[in-house]
Structure formats: C-alpha cells, structure tokens
Amino acid sequence: MTLETEIEDGLASYNFAYLDEQTKRMIRRAILKGIAIPGYQVPFASREMPMPYGWGTGGVQVTASIIGPDDTLKVIDQGADDTTNAVSIRAFFAKVADVETTTRTGEATIIQTRHRIPEEKLTEGQILVYQVPIPEPLRFLEPRETETRKMHALAEYGLMHVKLYEDIARNGHIATTYAYPVKVEGRYVMDPSPTPKFDNPKMHMSDALQLFGAGREKRIYAVPPHTNVVSLDFEDYPFEIQTFEEPCALCGAHGVYLDEVILDDRGGRMFVCSDTDFCEERRAEGHRGHLSGEAMEAAE
Amino acid sequence: MATAHIVEGGFADPVFASQSVFRAVMDAMARPGSVLPIDAGISPPAPLNAAAAAVALTLADGDTPVWLEAEMAKNEAVAGWLAFHTGAPLAQMPSDAVFAIASNPAHLPPLTGFALGTQEYPDRSTTVILQMASLSDGPVLRLSGPGIRTTNSIAPRPLPGHFEMQWQAINDLYPRGLDLVLAAPDAIACLPRTTRIGNGEA
Numbered sequence: 001m002t003l004e005t006e007i008e009d010g011l012a013s014y015n016f017a018y019l020d021e022q023t024k025r026m027i028r029r030a031i032l033k034g035i036a037i038p039g040y041q042v043p044f045a046s047r048e049m050p051m052p053y054g055w056g057t058g059g060v061q062v063t064a065s066i067i068g069p070d071d072t073l074k075v076i077d078q079g080a081d082d083t084t085n086a087v088s089i090r091a092f093f094a095k096v097a098d099v100e101t102t103t104r105t106g107e108a109t110i111i112q113t114r115h116r117i118p119e120e121k122l123t124e125g126q127i128l129v130y131q132v133p134i135p136e137p138l139r140f141l142e143p144r145e146t147e148t149r150k151m152h153a154l155a156e157y158g159l160m161h162v163k164l165y166e167d168i169a170r171n172g173h174i175a176t177t178y179a180y181p182v183k184v185e186g187r188y189v190m191d192p193s194p195t196p197k198f199d200n201p202k203m204h205m206s207d208a209l210q211l212f213g214a215g216r217e218k219r220i221y222a223v224p225p226h227t228n229v230v231s232l233d234f235e236d237y238p239f240e241i242q243t244f245e246e247p248c249a250l251c252g253a254h255g256v257y258l259d260e261v262i263l264d265d266r267g268g269r270m271f272v273c274s275d276t277d278f279c280e281e282r283r284a285e286g287h288r289g290h291l292s293g294e295a296m297e298a299a300e
Numbered sequence: 301m302a303t304a305h306i307v308e309g310g311f312a313d314p315v316f317a318s319q320s321v322f323r324a325v326m327d328a329m330a331r332p333g334s335v336l337p338i339d340a341g342i343s344p345p346a347p348l349n350a351a352a353a354a355v356a357l358t359l360a361d362g363d364t365p366v367w368l369e370a371e372m373a374k375n376e377a378v379a380g381w382l383a384f385h386t387g388a389p390l391a392q393m394p395s396d397a398v399f400a401i402a403s404n405p406a407h408l409p410p411l412t413g414f415a416l417g418t419q420e421y422p423d424r425s426t427t428v429i430l431q432m433a434s435l436s437d438g439p440v441l442r443l444s445g446p447g448i449r450t451t452n453s454i455a456p457r458p459l460p461g462h463f464e465m466q467w468q469a470i471n472d473l474y475p476r477g478l479d480l481v482l483a484a485p486d487a488i489a490c491l492p493r494t495t496r497i498g499n500g501e502a
C-alpha cells in the first residue's frame with residue numbers, strides 16, 4: 001500500500017472537514033458568541049487535530065467548522081502561501097473538505113493566517129481566520145486565568161497601560177511590535193495574535209469578518225465587520241506603525257510590510273513584500289523594484 | 301402516525317445542510333439586520349417554522365437545553381420532533397436555556413428572564429429564536445453597532461411587547477445580555493446584544 005492510498009483510506013472514514021458534527025456544533029456556537037461579544041475570549045473544548053500545536057490547530061478547527069463546498073481557501077504563514085505550514089493546511093482542507101484553494105487574496109472566501117493580514121483590502125463576505133498561540137493579552141502580566149478573567153469582567157486594564165508606559169520609560173517609545181494589544185468596540189482588550197503592529201489598522205472597521213482560534217489555550221474570539229479596533233496608546237505617545245525607508249525591491253510597492261532577505265554571505269540583502277501574493281500580482285501588472293532583475297537571477 | 305411526524309421532515313443531508321444554515325446564521329450575526337434566506341428543505345410540525353427549525357437543528361444538541369414558549373411546549377409533535385432531531389433536553393425555566401424558541405413573541409416572558417451570562421462568562425446566555433411572520437413589513441427598526449457600516453434597518457413583526465425598551469435593557473447589561481435570531485419561515489436576521497435600536501447613541 002502506498003502512503004497516498006493509506007492517507008486516502010484513513011481520510012475516507014472522516015467526516016466532511018475532518019471534525020465530527022457534534023464538535024462542529026460546539027465550535028459554531030462559540031463562534032456566534034464571539035461575534036456577539038467582540039473581543040471576548042469564548043472558551044471551547046478544543047479537539048486533537050492531525051497536526052501538532054503550533055501548527056495552527058485553533059485556526060484549523062475554526063476553518064473546519066465554517067468551511068463548505070462552495071468556499072475557496074487561502075492559507076498564509078507570515079505573508080507567504082508557500083511555506084510548509086501553509087501548504088500542509090491547504091492540502092489538508094483540499095483533501096478533507098474537497099474545497100478549491102487559491103493563493104490569490106481576492107479569490108478567497110476564507111483566508112487562514114498566521115502572522116499577517118493581506119495587503120489587499122479584504123471585502124464584504126470574506127472571512128479571515130487567525131491561528132492564535134496565546135489569546136490572553138494580559139497573560140504576561142498576570143499568569144492566573146481567574147485573575148485575567150476578572151480583569152476582563154471589570155474592564156480593568158490599568159496594568160496593560162502600565163506595561164506599555166514602562167516600555168516608553170525604558171526605550172523612549174512603545175517597543176512592542178508584534179501582538180500589539182487592541183481595544184475592541186471600546187470594551188475588551190484583545191491580542192490580535194502575533195501579527196506585526198503594522199497590520200493593526202487593517203483590523204479596524206474591516207469589511208471582512210475576523211475569527212480567532214487558539215487550540216492549545218482553547219479560546220475562540222471574533223471581530224465582526226465594521227467594528228472599532230483601536231491600538232492602545234497614550235496621548236503623548238500615539239500608536240504608530242512600522243515604516244520602511246525603501247520600497248519593495250521586487251515590485252516597488254510603498255507602504256507595505258517588508259521582510260529582509262539575505263542575498264549572499266557578503267552582507268548583500270534586500271527588502272521585499274512579506275505578502276508574496278500581493279508582490280506577485282504587482283509584478284504581473286508590470287511593476288518593478290530596483291532589484292527585480294538581479295533577484296530573479298539569484299533565485300534561479 | 302404520530303411517530304412518523306416526529307421522525308420525518310429533518311435535514312436530508314445533515315452535514316451540508318447544517319453547514320450552509322450555520323453560515324447564514326454566522327453572516328446574519330456578523331451583519332445585524334441583514335436578511336439571509338434559509339432554504340434547508342425541512343418540514344417541521346406547526347407551529348414551528350422551517351427557518352427556526354433549521355437553526356435549531358444546526359446548533360442544538362444534547363449539551364444545549366432548549367426552552368419552548370408555552371404554545372410550542374404543549375404541542376407534543378413539536379417537542380417530540382425537536383427532541384428526535386437534536387437530542388436537546390427541554391429547559392424548564394427560560395434562565396436554564398441555551399436556546400429558546402417562541403412561535404408567538406407576544407407571549408414571550410421578559411427578555412431579562414433568560415440566561416444573560418455573567419460578567420466573567422457573558423457567553424453563558426440564551427440565544428432566543430423568535431418566529432416572525434415577516435422581516436420586512438413590520439415597524440421599521442433602525443440599527444447601529446458592530447457589524448453595521450453606518451446604519452441598517454429591518455421591519456420584523458410581530459415583536460414582543462415594549463420591544464425597544466426591553467432591548468435597551470439588554471444593551472445596558474453589556475457584555476452580559478442575549479442574542480436574537482428573528483426567523484421568518486424562509487429567512488433569518490439576527491440582533492446580537494451589541495446592536496442598538498433607534499437613533500440615540502448608547
């Protein structure tokens with residue numbers, strides 16, 4: 001028996017989208033509560049998935065509970081569609097839910113993500129599913145769940161401001177660049193998952209529905225479309241996103257999130273779009289960065 | 301005869317039907333006031349309507365006590381049909397219910413009598429499914445809040461008595477509260493607890 005037929009046989013006995021119907025119902029109920037109470041972490045009974053924690057089992061369970069045969073799925077890790085993690089999750093759903101997959105942001109109805117929000121503006125009807133490792137924004141300030149729950153209950157977020165202010169005292173600015181806390185609809189402080197703070201403004205008043213799944217921590221939360229999402233800051237130290245001095249070396253895009261790529265062992269490097277689909281589409285449209293020719297050769 | 305009524309009329313294909321009904325409910329909850337068609341091809345016993353029944357079959361199970369408004373509770377066909385197709389136990393009190401279904405909203409107990417969650421666990425609340433004759437020819441409710449770009453409106457009928465006042469009381473409890481599914485026979489709309497009704501700011 002080949003490995004492929006073994007996988008086929010194994011999955012043949014699985015339910016559509018892998019999870020059993022009772023589990024899906026439980027997760028679906030949690031998703032609805034999350035949408036009704038934006039930013040509040042709804043506990044759910046996370047299931048074992050055929051992949052290790054850290055591979056986005058929370059996001060996978062959310063996607064499995066919402067996905068249907070008419071969906072088109074995109075999966076990104078950082079901004080890329082082609083990492084092992086993204087490829088595996090995409091292949092998993094192509095197999096267990098028989099759905100179309102895509103790398104094009106505009107074609108996807110569901111986008112599962114780790115670390116990034118696509119540069120292309122999401123639209124009404126799209127759903128962004130985040131894989132979240134640590135859903136509790138107060139966890140590093142207060143390890144006890146009973147205490148953090150109380151803080152959320154009372155909207156008692158002074159500690160979080162203290163921590164950000166200590167940051168300023170130490171560094172002259174707020175040094176947090178990933179998982180930068182936000183306040184949702186003026187009520188719940190929420191961890192936007194380890195996305196760069198560059199992406200925080202995209203969460204605010206998004207046209208898309210945003211769902212968050214944390215598998216190991218057993219939490220689901222949500223931000224409905226057209227919802228206020230404000231990054232915490234201070235009047236004298238307003239929230240700022242990262243800025244990049246150069247445009248993307250490949251497609252010339254300004255105002256996008258860039259990754260540093262090492263070109264050789266002599267210190268050669270370039271900055272390119274972290275959102276690979278965005279970059280590819282721009283290049284297909286004829287946009288060029290200052291290293292696009294060279295980079296093509298280096299990649300070959 | 302009675303048994304056939306109970307056994308028949310559910311989802312022909314539960315896996316795909318519940319997925320598509322769920323997406324309609326999720327979309328309706330994420331975009332309050334939007335009317336989403338429900339066409340699940342099911343035929344529950346009256347007075348339970350098809351959309352309310354489809355939502356119940358999609359979300360309720362042995363873990364979720366369901367409270368039925370008096371007129372439905374005393375109807376053995378409805379109670380039997382729901383029990384057979386969902387496995388959900390009946391809640392004795394509105395405050396014990398994860399889901400509540402009412403065919404006659406005029407006879408609904410006060411909304412604050414349902415489970416409203418706690419400050420620590422506001423999710424431990426009832427989702428109330430109210431059957432509507434129409435979602436478009438009742439008195440117009442102007443809606444705002446999360447999920448709504450500027451304002452939206454919906455015109456459901458019949459609504460429970462003093463509805464706007466009751467809903468204001470729910471808004472005031474936030475994050476505690478409850479969420480409504482308004483179920484016309486062939487379509488639904490949702491009012492999550494965050495939705496404000498009227499022109500006033502919360």
Ligand SMILES: [Zn+2]
Nearest residue numbers: 248251273279
């Ligand atoms: Zn680029």
